Amino acid sequence: MKKNILANFLGKFWGILSNFLFIPVYIKLLGFESYSIISFTLIIAGVMAILDAGLTATLSREFARNDNTKDERVRTYRTLESLYFIITAVCIAAIFFSADSIALKFLNLKSYSPSEVSLFLKIISFETGFQLLIRFYFGGLLGLEKQVKANFYQIGWGIVRNGFVVFLLFLLPTLKAFFLWQAFSTLLFTILVKFSLEKELTGKYSICFSINIEKEILKNVWKFAGGMLLIAIVAAVNTQMDKIMITRLLSVETLGYYTLALSLSQAIIIVVTPITTALLPRFTYQYSGGQSEEAAKLFNMAGLIVSILVFAIMANMSFFAKDLVWIWTNNLTIVHNTSDFMPILSISMGMSALVNLPYQIAIANGYTKLNNILGVLSLIITFPGYWLATQYYGAVGTALVFCCVQTITTFVYLYFINKKILKTRIITDIYLKQILLPLIISFGIAFIFSSLSGFIHDNRILKVFWIGISTIFCLFFTVLILVPKQMFKNILKLKNSPFK
Template sequence: MFKNIIANYVGKIWGIVSVFVFIPFYIKLLGIESYAVINFYTVILTIMYFADGGLSATLNREVARNTNKQYIGNMLFTIERVYMAVCLFIIIIVFLFSKIIAANWLNSNTFSNEDLSLYISLMGISVAFQLFTTLQSSGLTGLEKQVLSNGIQVSSSFFRSGVVLLPLFFFPTLLTFFIWQVSINIIFFFVTRYNLWRYIKTDVKYTFDREILKTVGRFAGGMMLMSIISSLNTQIDKLVISKLLSLKEFGYYALAGTLSQVPELIITPIAVAILPRMVKYSENNEKDKIKKLFHINTFILSTLAVTGGMLLFLFTKDFLLIWTHDIVIANKIENVTKILLVGAVFLSFQFMPYYLAIANGHTSVNVRLGIAAIICIIPALIFFVKQYGLIGATYTWLIMNVFAYFYLGYFIISKFLKGEFKRWLINGTMIPLIITAIIGFVSYLLTINLQKGYFVFLYSIIIGLISLYINLTIFNKMNPGYRINILQLRDDEKI
């Protein structure tokens, strides 16, 4: 599992690097409104993951828990056919509604409705192939081929985010950007699919099997609802802002939202690597192993997320200035970013309960929460955005994630790890949060009069290491049965 975690981190580190390196170039070459359109593409991509129908998560889970290549091959062959229909449906729907979205949703002072409609149509094609590639990557992850999977993903991301700057330098238009995205996504779809089938393929001919769909249908259906909920929870604020405010304001909010994703980006590689092991422990009903895996990694994820969030919270304006080189943008979104960061930390606390539910094939708790959120969050967002502008959307985001943190934690842990909710709440989340907040406050007092600029990187490294060390020491003293030895990370069976 250690090498998979490292591979996942390489992928995520590249994701973080690409965000910080390339977005300023997009803004410089194309302008803030063009960046807003690019971010709207990201919003559509995230929301369209619901069209996945839970099939990617299902494939990951089924591949992780089965060794029969005939079954896996039939399942992949079957799911791929369903996916083809889904992706074709996405392309058609986006194309049909592109003019309506351009005319009635995006408020642009730069682009005509015809141009926006064309960009949205290209988004639909690009999204469809990127979704299909996600399915193939999930299969590789389930096979624990995460080194290969991340290698492909990093390469595709590099071509999508980095190499695109070459044509943009000569032809700085959104049309260039989206034609490039479509081309790269098509190429890497075939690359990922080839590599997945390379590890599954046998001499037996695979067939479309309706019984497989029936077998995994309940889990896939629940995952579809969870995907809808997750996409809405993470993107509904951006959808509302893109409708109610100008593209320029939306661009500002998108920048703040990008920086606030860092706590989540830090911990996702570990969470993804844990899931196959958690599935196996759940399938074998190994309660002690899954309990230890759950609590140790809850603490690790929480500490990393809170520490990362705290450092960005401390030096928000400095990091924004280093990133964008624009004092106007830094002043505009500093407070927006801070509140989004706090919300992102509480979102990170939900990872382990979420994966515990997936490992046990359980989705109903997440679905109930999502339905309640959909009912409440949209009117709340509209009200707060109209009343307070950009900062208003952050209030809703924070409240939603604090509530979801308690709700998911209580119901899921009580169901699958009876009697462990209190340990998760206090030792796994609250103590790291409180300790790191205290460290952050002391650090603020110590650095308030020091020189900033690029020195914040040095301060962040020192403060971050101190935070991790103190948290680890306290956790080991309070939890002798779950002591964490960093060297154990190399031993798959000890974590």
Template sequence: MIGKNLISGFASSGVTALLGFLFVPLYIKYLGIESYGLIGFFATMQAILALLDMGIAPTMNREAARISVLGRRIELGNLLRTLSVIYWIIGTLVLIVIIALAPFIATHWLQSSGIDSTQIIRSIMLMGLVFFCRWPIGLYQSTLVGMQRITTASFLTIGMSIISNFGALITLAYIDSTIEAFFIWQALVALLNVALIHWITWGRFKEKGTFSIQSLKSVWKFSAGMSGIAFSSIFLMQLDKILLSKMLSLKMFGYYSLAVIFAGSLSILIGPIFNVIYPRLTALVAEDNEKKVFEFYMVGTQILAGFIFPAAFFLAFFSEDILYCWLKNPTTVAQVAPIASILFVGSVINGAMIFPYALQLAHGITRLPQIIVLSLIGVYVPLTYFLALNYGAIGGALAWLILNALYLFYGPWLTHKYILKNSAMRWLCQGVLQPAIIALIATFLGSYFLREVDFHFQNILLGCSIALSLILINYFLLPKPLRSKLNLLNRVFRG
């Protein structure tokens, strides 16, 4: 089941990322980099507004996994009905507020020299409509993931991504090449998406559930804890973009947003893995089998790190070649590549931390991630402001890298004071640093001595060869006899 879910998650993320790679250059062609900056601003705004989730979606994921194991489907239906009502109320209020604040945002926050303020105001209002239509999707996706219906959720995501991107391109190319037309299409697709996932999710229940205050009371403590984590985590993840959207011109913010999109390709690897390991760890913790929890935790981390670090360092050291083949625009590549390279390194460190984070949530200990994130925010705010003020977009990326380097050492130390005690150094050195250092040295040397200027496609093939070789090397460095490695992998992913 885990292997099937993992493949489904990879397929969903992979297709979504591939579509982004195919269509982003075309969006920039029809809209321009400044209008693309508005798309980047919407992505930031949408991430910030996710704070209003108040921990509901991750709580639903956990409860769906837990209650499904116990077979209490009616209780789960009541909880979903209750939380969905809350979701729709929040979405309506947000839409009203965004429409009201649109003129202020357009004239006092965003800095544009090439787009009329009236057009920006209309675009921001449409952003509110898109958010309203997309908002409940996360709740239903979390329910399906928690119920181990990741394949269903993945196929729906793939379908909607195809419709969203192809439809937007047709709209821009043949109907209206304005940013308003782009957001109108996104709103229509989001409305179709939420209708379909609502129907699919409730199709898993024999009874449709009723609104229940008791259901809300049963999860409010965990949800409140997750809300605190979400608030601090999203603030942490979006701080650079919040500051840079104000400090940079809309054009430069467009370049930074493009770098963020490019660096976000790592989520193809990391996102689906978390969606699989979190419910699995939750189930193992519920069985009260610490030995199995520790084995899954350690072996999973080693496999993850041995895969994502070679991939990330390939993307970082060969970013210029990849971007040139992707965008075909030397000016844009020169602006985006240095930012993206730094973001990749910071993001892969952050990705390695999904196992400690999932372990904390599986034990229901929301206090630990709150403490960790709030501590990091105390460092990140002044660091980001100082570096962004002095170095602009590059400074924002550097702050992200430094932050995650601190997180890598601080997070496991605090986690293993309370869970799987005295495992921090083993997890860090054996699970993360060993594959990371091997990948860093090998990829740096390969790019420094073998990379050829202006031979972009050949350089990409070189980088891929290095990354694939490193993945194999890290796999065979797993601390088990060679003949037992396949059995170990099967145990981890078969569950």
């Protein structure tokens, strides 16, 4: 598992690095309005993720179960893959044939005509469809605990898709070239990842595509997949509604600024996801084997580590919001238009990151009911909340509603997952040790460092150095105060640790 966590960290680190490296380059080469169109296509991809239908999570879970034979895994894979081929076709058709309507009704741009935007969306339809398919194959590799291989392909895909396109843009700085390259890259890596998964699962390399749906397999997995489908629908609405509302009530440029700030604040989730992703197969194995006490101990240890990371990064993003945006883009206009909601979005992403680990516990137990209930209830707040807040307070209002919903959901979700599955001391072990104390320590240290940063003015390198020191201090003192000595020794030595 240590190797898997390290591989996930490298994969997610590449995600952070690619954002820092390439988004400012895209803006410089294509212009901010073009980047706003890219942001809008991300909304479409997020909505289309509904079509995943929970099959990726189902595949990962079935592969990770210790009571499934090799033959059962292969049959499950063939059935779910066949369904995914149909899903991919539906996704492509849905975007392709609605492109003209979307271009006319949702976007009002200065530099691009509706026909040009429609062409971009038709290209994106293929890229979005194959994104769904490649993530399905990634889910298979992760379920088999082949996370080193999965991250190897993930990083390679990111380099080719998001990095190599920069060289193309220097020669041909157009959105059409940008979207065509991304579609080609995703198609290429979809084939490569399928090739690899087939080898791991069957012992033979194959890229054969066929439709083979077994009713018995569907009968065994439909309940979990159905629950995951409802989660996907509600999650897509909840995670995209803020951006859809900004597009409808404000402007596509405001959406670009909002998405830029959101991309930076998502670094919090990217940092902790490697841990939670690596633990899902282990949690599934433990719970399916009746080892609930061991799983609870692993959760408490991992939960503390995740919380320390989350609050250290969240605190520094909140207090150094303007500095981070300026370091990233070197553009004062962007700083002015994004820094107001950066702290709010940082807290939102931090709360969302805290839910990641208990969510893996729920998935390992096939428990999706709570996610669906909370998701549907949150829509009661978000629908009117986004509408009113965006109209009266702009994108800041949108961010505030998003933050409130994420914070409330986090506390409620932790309470009920603990009550149903973990059965630990919720007040002391989770609310106090994993939330309140790490928050107080990190925010206190980050506040002190931000107050003393006045001597650094226009030097981006010094600002990076200062924010880095602040983050290290947050991590060091939180670990020193909250992590028991024996646990700390086990982590350092990687002996007798649940991560072993």
